Amino acid sequence: MRKNNGQWILKSRPEGLVERVNFEWREEPIPTIRDGQFLVRNLWLSCDATQRPWMQFDTYIPAVPLGDVMYSVSAGQVVESRHADFKPGDKVTGAWGWQDYAVTDGSGLVPATKIPAGVDFPTALSLFGITGLTAYFGLLDVAAPEAGRLVCEIHVRLMHCQLLSIRRNAGVVVWTWRDVQRPLNSRTVE
Numbered sequence: 001m002r003k004n005n006g007q008w009i010l011k012s013r014p015e016g017l018v019e020r021v022n023f024e025w026r027e028e029p030i031p032t033i034r035d036g037q038f039l040v041r042n043l044w045l046s047c048d049a050t051q052r053p054w055m056q057f058d059t060y061i062p063a064v065p066l067g068d069v070m071y072s073v074s075a076g077q078v079v080e081s082r083h084a085d086f087k088p089g090d091k092v093t094g095a096w097g098w099q100d101y102a103v104t105d106g107s108g109l110v111p112a113t114k115i116p117a118g119v120d121f122p123t124a125l126s127l128f129g130i131t132g133l134t135a136y137f138g139l140l141d142v143a144a145p146e147a148g149r150l151v152c153e154i155h156v157r158l159m160h161c162q163l164l165s166i167r168r169n170a171g172v173v174v175w176t177w178r179d180v181q182r183p184l185n186s187r188t189v190e
Helices: 051-056 121-125 130-143
Strands: 004-010 023-029 038-045 074-081 091-094 101-104 164-169 172-177 180-184
Touching: 038 121, 074 121, 091 121
Parallel strands: none
Antiparallel strands: 004 023, 038 074, 038 101, 074 091, 164 172, 172 180
């Protein structure tokens, strides 16, 4: 186990792009636990779109205070426990920020969740994390697809700057790939 708890601290509010100067690397003692708590060694830190507004202003949670550990969801392993539901060796996720170690009682904005056997850390943070939940509920609750309707998955190839844009115009689906437009009859889409 490391001797210190490395932490990324929000030093200043970004103006424009987020830059290294907005953060400070700090080493603090590894925190100690009390009854009902456990110590997590963070092994994966999430970097989500919602963190940008968290740095700047209040959202559905208050903005990250200057001088505090940058907020994020993390995935790691319990290394010490005085909590009945979590034991050393458990793989877990929770909102513990950009730091090596965190003490928690398991509650919070993103409560501690045990990662099921066979699920790796990246999958726990993405597919089963905030981004996966956003996609799932965005599709089911916002888009609200119905039987027989077309649901389209769109990929952006960033390395080649290609974008597929799809829209409906007078009953005809028009798709744009780069600068080429081609009408496509939505009833004959395979």
